[in-house]
Amino acid sequence: MSLTYLASSGVISAEESISALVPKTEELIVGLLGFLVLLWLLKKFAYPQFEATFQERTAAIEGGIEKAEKAQAEAAAALAQYQAQLADARGEASTIRSEAQAERSRIVEEARSEATAAAEQVTSRAAAQMEADRLAAKAELSAEVGRIALDLASRVVGEALSDDARARATVDRFIADLESSSQEGNR
Numbered sequence: 001m002s003l004t005y006l007a008s009s010g011v012i013s014a015e016e017s018i019s020a021l022v023p024k025t026e027e028l029i030v031g032l033l034g035f036l037v038l039l040w041l042l043k044k045f046a047y048p049q050f051e052a053t054f055q056e057r058t059a060a061i062e063g064g065i066e067k068a069e070k071a072q073a074e075a076a077a078a079l080a081q082y083q084a085q086l087a088d089a090r091g092e093a094s095t096i097r098s099e100a101q102a103e104r105s106r107i108v109e110e111a112r113s114e115a116t117a118a119a120e121q122v123t124s125r126a127a128a129q130m131e132a133d134r135l136a137a138k139a140e141l142s143a144e145v146g147r148i149a150l151d152l153a154s155r156v157v158g159e160a161l162s163d164d165a166r167a168r169a170t171v172d173r174f175i176a177d178l179e180s181s182s183q184e185g186n187r
Contacts, residue, residue: 142171142172142175145171145174145175146171146172146175149170149171149174150171153170
């Protein structure tokens with residue numbers, strides 16, 4: 001219901017309806033004084049507490065930001081140091097690899113030279129041994145052929161050939177003739 005309707009119906013008077021909207025002066029002064037006292041109390045006690053809390057938070061946040069920036073700078077420095085050490089390690093590893101490859105090549109070349117020298121030595125010893133065996137076999141074969149030839153000649157002639165020097169000269173001439181005819185046949 002509206003105030004005009006109430007005032008016209010006589011339930012409340014027009015004066016009472018206006019005064020209900022406008023506070024009384026005593027109430028206004030008491031309310032204003034209470035508000036000022038409350039404002040003063042807030043300013044005196046609560047506001048400094050709020051301000052101190054805000055300052056602490058601001059300092060903590062700024063300190064945290066500074067710590068984070070410092071930690072980030074330290075991390076960047078550590079990363080740079082790590083990368084420098086890694087680059088040094090890679091360079092050192094490359095140097096070691098190069099040295100190892102050079103050493104390997106040197107060792108392989110030494111082993112190859114030693115193997116070649118050993119092979120040549122074995123080959124020359126084998127060739128010398130073969131030549132010695134050939135000469136020994138030739139001498140033995142010449143002596144055997146000479147003995148067989150003397151036996152055969154003694155049987156053919158019917159008498160013993162006692163002159164060793166003459167017999168040997170004959171046998172040697174016979175063997176030389178055989179060798180020359182075998183060399184002509186090989187050509």
